[in-house]
Amino acid sequence: MCLRFVLVKFLLLTVANAALTTTQLAKPKPDCLKKCGDLEILYPFGTEPGCFLNETFLITCNSTHYNPPRPFLRNSSSLVVTDITIDGRLQVQSYVSKNCYDEKKMIWNNPAYLRISQFAISDTKNKFTVIGCDSYGYIRGTIGEKSYSEGCISWCKRRDDVTDGSCSGSGCCQIDIPKGLKQIWVQAYSFKNHSNVLRFNPCSYAFVIEDSQFHFSTRNLSGYGITKKLKVPTAVDWAITGQGNCTEAESNPSLFACKENSLCYEPTANNSAGGYLCKCRDGFEGNPYLPDGCKDIDECEQGKFKCHNQAFCVNIQGNYTCECFKGYKGDGKIDGKGCTPNQLPVTKISLGVGLGF
Template identity: 50%
Template sequence: MPIRLIMLVVLVLLLLLAMGCRCSTSGARTTAAAHAQAKPDCPNRCGDVEISYPFGTRPGCFLNEEFLITCNDTHFKPPKPFLTKSSIEVVNISIDGHLNVLQYTAKDCYNAKGYSVDSNLPSITLSKFTVSNTENRFVVIGCDSYAYVRGYLGENRYRAGCMSLCDSFDFVTNGSCIGTGCCQIEIPRGLKGLEVEASSFNNHENVSSFNPCTYAFVVDESQFHFTPSYLAVGGIPEKFPVVLDWEITTIEICEEAKICGLNASCDKPKDNTTTSSGYHCKCNKGYEGNPYLSDGCHDVNECEDPSLNNCTHICDNIPGSYTCRCRKGFRGDGRKDGGGCTRNQYTVIKVALGVGISFVVAIMSISWLHFLWTRRRHMKLKEKFFEQNGGSILQQELSKLQGRSSEKAKIFTEEEIKTVTNNYADMIGCGGSGLVYKGFLSNKTPVAVKKSKIVDQTKMDEFINELVVVSQINRRNVVRLLGCCLETQVPLLVYEFVGNGTLFEQIHKKGNLSCERRLRIAAETAGVLSYLHSEINVPIIHRDVKSANILLDENYTPKVSDFGASKLVPTDATQNCTVVQGTLGYVDPEYLQTFMLTDKSDVYSFGVVLLELLTGKMALLSDKPEEERSLAMNFLCSLKHNRLLEILDHRIVNDGNKQQLKVVAELAARCISVRGEERPTMKEVALELQGRLSLMSNGQYYLRDNVESNGAQETDYFTSTFYECRDGIGSHTTPTGGYDSMQQLKLMAFDDGR
């Protein structure tokens, strides 16, 4: 965890401890409205409608006959509730004094000839309940229409009407009910009973095409929105919702009747008139539930809802209310609308001092713990990488070399590598396999630090092998391995710094090597391979000889590098390999066929490098057809047809050294023979090249005995021994016949990415 994040968390915790938090000592809160509003042991639902007391569906469950609900489950699935006294369908019961019911729509319809085809006169009879004047409106719909609503106000009969006219459907406006297509009026207070009559002035003769009917109904205004589609036949619902008002009526005084339950009180309507002599029950302040049940009102826990209390610190719930108080160290009434809470001066100083000291101690402790944790984690990680990268094995192998090598490779620590490379500041190489950084040892010796881009644990044995092999070599023409670092995720190798690039770059990119310099590079490289094959206790086969693995210093002295694929092979022994390693174009075809690794495999690869020096061409010729891409095949074919000078690099050919180059070409041809037994040893190659180099340095360009006179014959001898050209395409031939090295290269050779 980052130190800044830890500090922030600690600071927040300390501030919370210092300031305290708002808390409550009350018990569990009761829901705003009890789910069961019916009397105990009574049905509380009929279909989708909740039945709340004083309403009920069976004896003992309702207050009186006015509140009896019939639950009809015979004709309706699910069941539907009806107000028994009036046979009106009930859709909702509210204990605040409202009853939502459905009432039929009155209609008066005519055909195109003006004859009545359909009419009705819906009505409801109410003994105690009234039609709500605040929730409902009387509505008439039509373009040749008027209608009446009738009822009783006390003992007096009431009648009111409304008319709606329009000559065209275009005059009707959606949502507008002001007399054009739709008319509405208010309902008087206390209306008992309801009868609606719909009529027409001219039997809809002039508007029958779009409005053949008059419709009239009383409706809950919150549930009605006029649309012109209502003017058409069948465009209007059969029933509309209506809101009724109900109340408790008794000859006794409200409080004496004891209709209201515990923690509830009588509520006389503020707008009571002679048409209403009843009352409602309501829960007292601080309580909620059904006030008509004996224990229906329950205490509200105001402390659990910040919007219900005004406390600043601590809220304590009490029956029907709450109290506020301040936390320890504060004083005041603890109310937002009062004096609130203020901290005692002494407490402020003490808390501030305590918070400051605690904060400093916490930060110091966490910083120290974080430092120790990070350091320990880093050490564990370095130990893990050291073992993962074969550190223990390498130490054991290097210890075996005591006395066998003048200088052993050093195992560097991660901190030492960062110091050497100035924290990886100078990157001098970036390839597909990794990065190379330049650095300086403490004695100012320049070094190259090689860092692979990826970790391949399957090749860790090759990595350890390269270290062990190179540690045994102390030769001027071998890149000196100074040490390695195994404490990083990717192992790092520290080599001597060779700053003039690779032989591959000099041949194929710069191309400024003279003939003598090329011969010198070939001779010294051959000398290194000869040393590896025959002059150390346990011979070493490089297995990946190529121009890219030969580095050049500022004096163009070659230095062989990359021993990751090398093998230690006892004298006069061969190595049987399950996996062929090497680079396409340089791999020994006999090694590809038999999987038997010998020192002659390096001879073949060196022969290809020698061809690169002679021709200036790459081992695989990308500009040739696929079957002609092998430089070795093209060279041998040119040699057989006496076209050697055509394939040689014109930059090194002159009249004085043509014969010398032919001799070197003959040597290269023998090196790339398909059969390993026909190839010379690296010692023989090194001696031959050193002799050629001496002659060239002394200005003597003669050939061996009879070479000039019999050159064509000897060339034919060599090529006929191991090579044949067919139709201009070269292919190797073995005594067993028919072995096509190009096809084998396609199937078996691969580039290991070095």
């Protein structure tokens, strides 16, 4: 009897937890934290159960040790999140590998690690970058079960050899990274301990950075922050994973993440996270992962309509129409036939003339 009671209790708890999970997936709690420090937290991300889609999207908001609070990805104590976009992009801070010298010896040497797990380090937004005039660097990682390794060399003899904005191997080197990297190890090295360039370039640097956030300058050679750990912005691709593609995910409505007035789509070459993403239908905008998150765009109010000069805009759900002014008829849209004046009805009057003789 005791064993039966335990089993029944276990089953009831399992059903209750499953129901809770479904409820959480259907609609996040109304009192969920919307910001952590400067970061706007967009669902499916959240800071506590009932506020995120699943634990993959957990943001740990640390207000105990930081003021203002600092957001970290999942339970990481080092992976700070600086931006979330609804179209499958995160921006995180990743460490820079440094290899620095003074006149006598090496004074700093650290590798840099970045592990994303369920998400992917963006191959379209990031570049592996090495800075220095006596420098080279390696990036290593795994793609599935395969190992990946590549290097980049940066060389110059004088500061005058270096050009601001150029990253072609003289003072700065950049290469693409492959698709599908979920963890990387980066290390900076020096060929000759910077002995020939020490007066203006004491360090080698290696890192993975979001390309749009980086502009090389000769000032980067000066050894800023020699005794500090440096971080750079790195782009990460995210998606809804673990449910298959759109067709497979749509077959399980209780777990399907795309809500009303939204469409499911599978990431293209611009997103290497796999799985699927959601977007609002044409004529709607907002968060497609929230119930009623995709709101109708009032094209008339926002001036996003194209109506003929003799027509006015009428907003409808997900679209708009153009209606001709009174006294005009036709298709009121600019790309239609336009509005033309109504023709006044012509009354034919027959006159009878009688002739009498």
